Amino acid sequence: MAEERPQYKVGRLRRALAEDPRTNELGIEVRVRDRDVHLTGEVACEERRRAVVEVARENLPGHEVYDELTVARIDGDTAEERLP
Amino acid sequence: MITIAAVGDVHLDEAMRGQYRERLAGLPDEADALLLAGDLTKHGTVDEGRVVAEEFRDLGVPVIAVLGNHDHHSDAQKEITELMRGEGITVLEGEGTVVDCPGGRLGVAGVKGFGGGFAGKCATEFGERETKDFVRHGREAAEALGEALRGLDADLLVGLTHYAPVKETLTGEPPEIFPFLGNYLLAEALDDSGAALGVHGHAHAGTECGVTAGGVRVRNVALPVLRRPYALYRLDGAGGG
Structure with a gap:
């Protein structure tokens, strides 16, 4: 069987990340180049980051998954905006 | 003046219990009300709904x-809505509510909203049943928002949605x-009802800041956009858009 094209690998993994109950992440960017898979985007906590990497490894066995995800920060100052 | 705190997309589940609530202690000193713009859970389960209800109860606003x-x-x-209401949280879907604030009466109408797109580049109720159902759901949500806003007697009107106007x-x-991600009919509803925000x-x-064609300010308060626990908007109670 012919090797799945990288474009379809990207589409399939993005669907899996959105639909797999361990992740349900809709905003993860996936890039595939040869056997390298790069994941970028933001998740809410370290646990969800691990879940995204796990689902990616399961869906693309034999690939090297690179975790370039970031964990969201919500500790900014709550300065108010005045709307006249 | 009326000060509104707002946030959306907190996506709480059991693993995040308590982490977000600890950032809300200052709310009574800062705001007259807290608006939650949907995606409060991760997977929409009853258990996650219970976490949401308990995280946002008894906040003093x-x-x-x-x-x-x-x-x-x-x-x-429905179960999530009931759990939240049971903890004193007002959950809107095609309805409005009025809060008496020291600076005037704040009227908030809310719908989840839906997709559909933006003027000139949107889907229409034509063709397959599935397409028509999709587009109709967006139109009906916007109609419900407009009707709820127009039914409010308040000094300041705010339209609360999950999807973008x-x-x-x-x-x-x-x-x-x-x-x-959004539907321009929601913006038309804001414009036609004299909403302020x-x-x-x-x-x-x-991005956080936008404006409708009619000049109504729009704010995207998704937590990853804000990068702070909530946004605070201070408005005068004169209303108008």
Whole structure:
């Protein structure tokens, strides 16, 4: 069987990340180049980051998954905006 | 003056219990009400709904919410709504509520909203049944928002949605998915009802500030956009858009 094209690998993994109950992440960017898979985007906590990497490894066995995800920060100052 | 705190897309589950609530202690000193712009849960389960209800109860300010698409994922939106209402949180879907604040009466109407796209580049109720159902759901949500806003007797009107009424606040998201992120009919509802502000979530990679064609300010308060526990908007109670 012919090797799945990288474009379809990207589409399939993005669907899996959105639909797999361990992740349900809709905003993860996936890039595939040869056997390298790069994941970028933001998740809410370290646990969800691990879940995204796990689902990616399961869906693309034999690939090297690179975790370039970031964990969201919500500790900014709550300065108010005045709307006249 | 009326000060509104707002946030959306907190996506709480059991693992995040308590982490967000600890950031809300200052609310009574800062705001007259807290608006929640949907996607309060991760998977829309009853258990996650219970976490949401317990995280946002007894905060010392009225809490007014709409649900988002994640909160519908497990078909438990009714149970989640009831759990939240049981803890004193107002959950709106095509309804409005008025809060008496020291600076005037704040009227908030809310709907989840839906996709459909933006004027000139939107889907229409034509063709397959599935397409018509999709587009109709967006139109009916916007109609419900307009009706709820017009039914409010208040000094300041705010429209609360999960989906975006304008595309400016989607800046940063891929344009190809805009039709799944918002619907311009929501903006028309804000414009036609004299709202002073539209608040939404949903677009994690979007931008905080936008404005409708009629000049109503729109704010995307999705937590990943804000990068702070909540936004604070201070408005005068004269209303108008």
